[in-house]
Amino acid sequence: MMNIGIVSYGAYIPMNRIRIEEIAETWGRNPDDIKKGLNVFEKTVPSPDEDTATISVTASRYALSRVNIDPKDIGAIFIGSESHPYAVKPTSTIVGEAISAVPELMAADYEFACKAGTAAIQNCMALVRSGMIRYGLAIGADTAQSAPGDALEYTASAGGAAFIIGKEKVIARINCTCSFATDTPDFWRREARKYPKHGGRFTGAPAYFRHIIGAAKLLMEKMKTKPEDYDYAIFHQPNGKFPVTVGKRLGFDRKQLEQGLLTPYIGNTYSGSSPLGLCSVLDVAKPGDRILMVSYGSGAGSDAFDITVTDEIENFDRDKAPTVRELMERKRYISYAIYAKYRNLLYWE
Amino acid sequence: MGLAVPRFWREIPYRYNLIGSRCKVCNRIFFPPREVCPYCRRKSLGKMEEMKLKGKGRLITYTIIYTPPSNFENQVPYAVGIVELDEGPRITSQIVDCDPEKLKIGMRVEAVFRKIQEDGDTGAIYYGYKFRPVGEDEDKGETG
Ligand SMILES: [Zn+2]
16 A cells, blocks of 8 residues: 655644634623633734735745755645635645745645645645655645624634645555535635625534534544544534534544644634644654544535554654644734734725 | 836745845855846856845844835834844845834844735735744744
8 A cells, every 4th residue: 555645744823813802892792601602712813914825835834844855846736725815816826936846836726615725635645646746735724704793703713734745754644535525505605705604503513513424434434443543533623612512423532632623722724724733633643643634614525534643753853843832822912903904804995 | 116016026036935146256145136246246247146045034123114105004013124144145124923112133033924015905916025033942944
């Protein structure tokens, strides 16, 4: 069997944070109800000069700094996001240029709500397996927008993760991946609209839970594994509650989820969500550790991954770039007024 | 102050990746890159080589902007400083991810990739380097 998997990874989140109190008090809501209801305490906010392209570049440079790979050997860059800076003009070429991987490069931007980043990982795996490329760079990143006062405002945040996929010096082998997708209108944003719409309670059972459970079960059937075979499990984290609930329903306990559960302190980074959870697990993982990751994208679908950490992680320069924990500690709090200014919620002529 | 798209496009290598140039006669390093060394002049012809700068340096001086040009209103107050790179060249750049009041001359900084400017809501977005202060404990990672 060819060993295909993660050769390196990098994470990035902006340093601005806003507390739930700050948002709740602006809209006359009780912050404790919201914190308890969502299991979210604060979220990241991009600076006015940050977007999905800058987050993707930073995460990719961190990934490259941990390994000795010539960027020219990266044959494909795929970026999954629902906040590409341009409606027409790829983010992937900006990243390609910024890491010097151009011009012999397959580049494409992916869209599938919050799961386009994991779709990018799957496509890089396929290209490596077929021998079409030596390395692929898969990125999931977002600067999620939410309408002022909407329930999404408590969680919609910014961040991203980049993975170099290859078959040489693999630190985390991807044993299997599979997907589960149906046409489910739980959350959408029409062309040229700034803020998304969501189907309220419809986002839970038929959407998030059905697809994550479907993909996770499919994967465990294929691999003949049980929840207790995994050291870590990461599920898409639109809030701090859903991943814990879906984990419990599948038979995972809190200890398996803890290391990869970031939403309570960074918010929902959309396409960055489960990928950042995976980065956080890889920051501490040891050879032989087994990881289950399941993403979720509205509309709707889930990609599941069965991953085993290899001995190669012992030779890997994790210290050459910041860990997720270090990025989470690098922070400054902002008020709702500054948040509104940064996120362009104020208009003037 | 709009950047012209063609000019920006030509400058992408040094704006994105801090590509400077080194004179192989006197070893001086320049940023932005030069075709001819101003010290060696004709002797440097054909002896200038491209060089990627690491993006680490220290803050030489700075000023805080309270009255910005258009399109920068939402960043006020912000700092613009002169950074001396470890390789020698000095660069004028916005200093970000900091409280401008807390900047100190001599502090370590590193390059980050950010949006430099956008031509309103409908025009092009220009990316490139800016600098951010780094703590002693976090001077790692190639962000430049
Ligand atoms: Zn010279």
